Amino acid sequence: MISTLLQLAALFGLLSVLAVGGGAGVIPDMQRAAVDVHHWMSAPEFLDMFAISRAAPGPGSLIVLLVGQRAAGPAGAAVAVIAMFIPSSLLAWVAARFWHGAGEASWRRTVERGLAPIAVGLTIASGLALIRGTESGWAAYAVTGAATLLLAVTDLHPFALLIAGAAVVLVFG
């Protein structure tokens, strides 16, 4: 129990400071750790948790609450949430305090430009890893393809597509 809590704290504390470009980028590493390394759950269970955390409002990174709960109960959920959000929030707080003093320094704009493609790549990687690791059947692939296209080119509310995706896989999956 204690060792599982320590594993959760170490895993999410590390992912917290590695999650450049948002929480979605560390989903593949989270999945590998939770499923393949620590065997807290199966790959389909992880996708279910991903779906619940995406269907709920708020930050998608709250998936860590479900992973922690599955691994070690309520204490695990608390440890996972604290480990995932406190380190990065402290960094954000420090950065916010110094932001206005930094002005439009040229090094800052260079760093911004360098990080932007990494963030884009990681966001796409998280989708690719989830397709590769958890999906099967033409209905699921079709839903992912259609949702990608519609959300990329239209202003449809994402929740409408979650409902439509559930209906399609329920009927045809």
Next chain:
Amino acid sequence: MTSPTPIPPGRTPLSALFLGFLNIGAMSFGGGLAAWIRRETVQRRGWLDDRQFLAGYALSQIIPGATNVNLAVFIGTQLRGAVGALAAVAGLMVVPMALIVAAGALYAAARSGPAGPWIARVLAGMGAAAIGLNLATGIRLGRTNLRTPVGIGIAAVTAIGVGLLRVPLLYALATMIPLSILLAWTGRRA
């Protein structure tokens, strides 16, 4: 160009900060959180202007961690310092956390029951659409932020390496971040 009016610290009540972000947390079903944050803090409450919001959003993406939680920290800090950051993050998280705990408990109880296979299919369908939301967000971010072949190449190598070839994130970042910043720096001088 009018310069933004600085908002004096201590003016926004902590309760308003908490409730504003509670509203955002409760409404943002299916993602699009940054759009909800802008709507509430810029359009509805006028706590900051668009320029301040965009600066905060860029910063929140550069800082590791959940972008929108970082943005709540940034806005909370700007308005009321560390306590403001706590109020904003608490407001943002409390409703989603309660919903996720409830949904997780229902899921655990129902999965082994007679409705289990149906629930699994509903969640598989929502998961498939949520994957599409990830990919579409990546495409949208790429369209607005990547304007050079080098940037597109870095994004593609990162996406394929981490997403398909399963290169561990730590190694990928340790290689790609210095490389990308170096290329951005040399590209700027060219």
